[in-house]
Amino acid sequence: MAGRREVLRESLLQSIRDASLSELRRTGPAELSLREVARVAGISPSGLYRYVEGRDGLLELLVADGFERFGKAVAEAIAAAGFDFADQVVALAESYRSWAKANPEQFALILGSPVVGFNPDPNGPTGVAVRQFGMPMLQVILDAAATGQLNASPSPDAPIDLDPALPSIPAGLIEIAMRSWGRIHGIVILEAFGHLNWTGQDVVAVLQAEAKSIAATFGKERSSGSASVRKARGAKVAKR
Amino acid sequence: MAGRREVLRESLLQSIRDASLSELRRTGPAELSLREVARVAGISPSGLYRYVEGRDGLLELLVADGFERFGKAVAEAIAAAGFDFADQVVALAESYRSWAKANPEQFALILGSPVVGFNPDPNGPTGVAVRQFGMPMLQVILDAAATGQLNASPSPDAPIDLDPALPSIPAGLIEIAMRSWGRIHGIVILEAFGHLNWTGQDVVAVLQAEAKSIAATFGKERSSGSASVRKARGAKVAKR
């Protein structure tokens, strides 16, 4: 029973999503005007409030959408990179930068200065999108650990579980993920916000060097034969 | 001759600076209200335009001030760290994070999402502040190279000069500076914007590990026995 009301609502909500995204692309996060969005979506400003909780709700929509699309893009690139740790890191870095370059306003919105008074409510749609975003990147580390491609991390296993639904993760691996993410994110965000212009360097090349360096820092020396890695590819998830 | 008018102007300009800074701290960059600043500075909104070019001018004031104070804080920490490359990098990282933690809104303003339509005019006050900010960090790399503490960089010397007044710098060193900055900045900005909360890790410890890793990546091996570096070091403290 597809109520006529619901299909209308869904369609209009999609219009709002499209309108706000195109407005975001046109003006940037700070200038996003609720009234303008209402205008291009073909609705009155007050009518928007039946669909979205004010301007913050509009932003939350875009934040969730951004994390989702960003995460998906990165996850696909990683999946396409095969099972080698270094290859995956390089693919991660490149896709990370590519998405940021292609969607600068949304990148700034989701990973730039947080909008004050905007509490992302961990259980809301933004919260789950954020986890879906971080997961593939964390998974690169977990997989590498599971297939023995990481440096023997002598860290004391103080496993922490960030999601009750998932197995706990050794703190040492979390730290590796943090540091790897930070290295990629650092260069990408500096470039995205225009702080590397003065260098005159080819950021793609620098980022690739950095990705390889990440693999070298945390990964085992890669002997020329990759058979051992191939063999271990079965294990998908680390078991506590 | 200190005309009475000029002293008044200078004093009021300082009031404006103070007011806008305190307003920034109270509300954040996006909500900074020109009218409110005028209110606490004791001037009419339109009167503000005699001192500052609208809201963007107000922000430029804060951006320049932020880069200046940030740069000074980092430079002092580096200077206090002695002459050892690794010590300097650790000091740089710690002071970088400290300042960001202590001035979150201004940090977000100067290194977070750029305000659209805000062109930082390289020769304006913001431009020079930016260079003063980046200089000490770049200097760490240059000094290390000059004192032979860096890995022999096999990069072809394609020197680029970013400032005509300064000697050109080999591109290889620029790349090292970029990557080092990116590694520190990445972790700091991720933490500052709340993206590391889920990790439950001690960011100070992680950042310190990262700083040491930077020194290990680009610096010469510092074997515990080699006293040459140690001797070259000043009497300054180098704890841990």
Added chain:
DNA sequence: AGAATAGGCGAACAGTGTTCATGTTGCAAG
């Protein structure tokens, strides 16, 4: 059928950045 409810709208309010004509000073030249 009738009642309940979700959807949509315009008016209104308080706030914003910015401009402009109008006064009001400070200061230097005549």
Added chain:
DNA sequence: CTTGCAACATGAACACTGTTCGCCTATTCT
């Protein structure tokens, strides 16, 4: 000292913004 001028300061006005409210229509449920 007087005059003239430029800098200063202001309040009103304009075009916006986000948000709330009451009113009305159209769909859905009983």
